[in-house]
Amino acid sequence: MNEIPKSQVYIKTDESNRVIRCEGGYSISNIDNIEEWINIDEGYGDRFNLCQSHYFDKPLMNMDGTHNYIYENNEVRETTDEEKAAELASFPVPESQADVQADTQEMMIDHEYRITLLELGITE
Numbered sequence: 001m002n003e004i005p006k007s008q009v010y011i012k013t014d015e016s017n018r019v020i021r022c023e024g025g026y027s028i029s030n031i032d033n034i035e036e037w038i039n040i041d042e043g044y045g046d047r048f049n050l051c052q053s054h055y056f057d058k059p060l061m062n063m064d065g066t067h068n069y070i071y072e073n074n075e076v077r078e079t080t081d082e083e084k085a086a087e088l089a090s091f092p093v094p095e096s097q098a099d100v101q102a103d104t105q106e107m108m109i110d111h112e113y114r115i116t117l118l119e120l121g122i123t124e
Contacts, residue, residue, distance in 0.1 A: 007048035010037040018067035025049035
């Protein structure tokens with residue numbers, strides 16, 4: 001009688017041990033270098049065979065780019081609200097919309113000035 005092998009679940013973490021990928025089961029071929037991955041579980045069924053979408057209760061990342069899971073003390077746990085806030089605070093600050101609008105307005109004024117000079121036949 002042939003026994004069905006258990007599917008392995010692997011995770012990959014970033015430099016802060018946040019879980020950034022989950023592979024295994026049917027997606028085991030997505031792992032190029034197994035040495036860079038951590039085997040966290042094994043078993044049967046969709047949770048293990050389709051671990052990319054079925055192993056964790058939440059997605060690996062939120063819409064704001066923060067991570068939901070961290071690998072600590074040889075186990076995966078959910079990140080706390082404080083850890084998510086700290087991660088979010090570490091992201092680069094985007095240019096404010098006001099700065100973009102001011103730059104656009106300045107560019108339009110310069111453009112209109114140059115067109116006016118051309119219409120008047122004035123060359124600089």
